[in-house]
Amino acid sequence: MKRILTGLQPTGKLTLGNLIGGINQIKKYQNEFDSFIFVPDMHSITIEQNPIELRKNIISTIALYLACGIDKDKNTFYIQSENLYHANLSWILECNVGFGQLSRMTQFKDKSQKKINVTCGLFTYPVLMAADILLYSANFVPTGIDQKQHVELARDIAECFNKKYGNTFVVPEPIIPQLGAKIMDLQNPLIKMSKSAENEKGVIYLLDTEDVIRKKVKSAVTDSDNKVCYDSENKPGVSNLLTIYACLNNLCIIDAEKHFENYQYGAFKSEVAESIINTLKPIQEKYYEILNSNLIEEVLKNGYSKVLEISKEKYNEVKNKVGLGRIDFIV
Numbered sequence: 001m002k003r004i005l006t007g008l009q010p011t012g013k014l015t016l017g018n019l020i021g022g023i024n025q026i027k028k029y030q031n032e033f034d035s036f037i038f039v040p041d042m043h044s045i046t047i048e049q050n051p052i053e054l055r056k057n058i059i060s061t062i063a064l065y066l067a068c069g070i071d072k073d074k075n076t077f078y079i080q081s082e083n084l085y086h087a088n089l090s091w092i093l094e095c096n097v098g099f100g101q102l103s104r105m106t107q108f109k110d111k112s113q114k115k116i117n118v119t120c121g122l123f124t125y126p127v128l129m130a131a132d133i134l135l136y137s138a139n140f141v142p143t144g145i146d147q148k149q150h151v152e153l154a155r156d157i158a159e160c161f162n163k164k165y166g167n168t169f170v171v172p173e174p175i176i177p178q179l180g181a182k183i184m185d186l187q188n189p190l191i192k193m194s195k196s197a198e199n200e201k202g203v204i205y206l207l208d209t210e211d212v213i214r215k216k217v218k219s220a221v222t223d224s225d226n227k228v229c230y231d232s233e234n235k236p237g238v239s240n241l242l243t244i245y246a247c248l249n250n251l252c253i254i255d256a257e258k259h260f261e262n263y264q265y266g267a268f269k270s271e272v273a274e275s276i277i278n279t280l281k282p283i284q285e286k287y288y289e290i291l292n293s294n295l296i297e298e299v300l301k302n303g304y305s306k307v308l309e310i311s312k313e314k315y316n317e318v319k320n321k322v323g324l325g326r327i328d329f330i331v
């Protein structure tokens with residue numbers, strides 16, 4: 001059975017963009033593939049974190065995966081930092097990737113321009129992501145468009161390594177949704193909806209209350225045209241709301257446009273807000289139930305032993321191929 005794998009950073013609160021670009025895709029494919037979903041907490045510390053908040057967010061992220069419908073019996077859940085093979089493999093891969101290759105990563109360029117303290121971890125982060133993927137021989141990696149370049153780097157690293165040391169890694173393929181690969185900020189629909197946005201009004205968090213959601217959607221930036229149709233260049237705000245509606249209701253854009261044909265913006269926004277609320281309310285109810293149960297511990301315990309076995313084997317194969325340590329010494 002082919003394997004699918006993805007992860008969402010526990011940096012702050014998960015957003016509607018994370019749900020549509022990341023979680024919903026795993027949900028879609030979990031019946032078809034051997035499905036792995038993890039919490040890449042080591043990625044989060046590339047930017048300074050409050051340790052208490054970080055730990056809370058790790059657990060909250062697992063609870064949200066489960067609440068969003070990631071099936072505990074069809075998925076393997078784990079926390080990246082609890083398995084040391086990720087960092088070990090990442091180091092070996094770092095020694096097999098060019099500085100120039102990493103310098104071309106657009107996310108690094110964007111993030112480093114905004115930060116004063118740019119850490120080395122922020123620079124090498126895509127290699128850790130490659131290790132996350134290659135350690136488990138994942139065939140497919142579902143993500144939003146922002147992570148596509150990183151998955152492509154993982155492909156390049158795998159191909160290069162295979163050429164140099166013989167067939168070792170599965171070359172992964174990104175799966176980017178046709179619709180909803182980049183949900184935009186409601187206040188500035190020219191930028192991605194992001195956990196780390198400066199203005200929270202532009203971001204729908206999965207745990208936002210009904211009132212907050214209504215307010216945020218009502219104040220979403222649109223245009224003066226008052227015609228609901230998709231035109232991402234000239235009407236980015238409306239196009240974004242249409243995309244959200246279409247994704248949450250499993251519609252194509254044309255059908256979503258048809259649905260809102262005779263709507264004014266006020267009524268259009270109300271219906272989009274209700275649709276978000278209808279999606280998030282059951283998730284929130286389950287989330288709070290799960291947080292107060294043993295389910296998180298149970299899935300992490302099962303996941304840990306499974307991933308340890310798989311990654312130990314792959315890491316030792318790699319370590320032997322590059323000539324580290326003693327050949328008969330299994331770490």
Ligand code: TYM
Nearest residue numbers: 006007008009017018021022040129143144181182183193
């Ligand atoms: P992260 O935590 O930034 O985002 C998690 C997932 O959500 C998607 N996403 C979006 N999709 C649509 N619209 C948006 N506005 C939006 N914002 C985020 C992302 O594309 C992603 O799929 N480096 C990764 C985490 C990671 C990972 C991995 C993912 C670490 N190792 C291995 C896959 C495989 C990240 O920072 O995603």
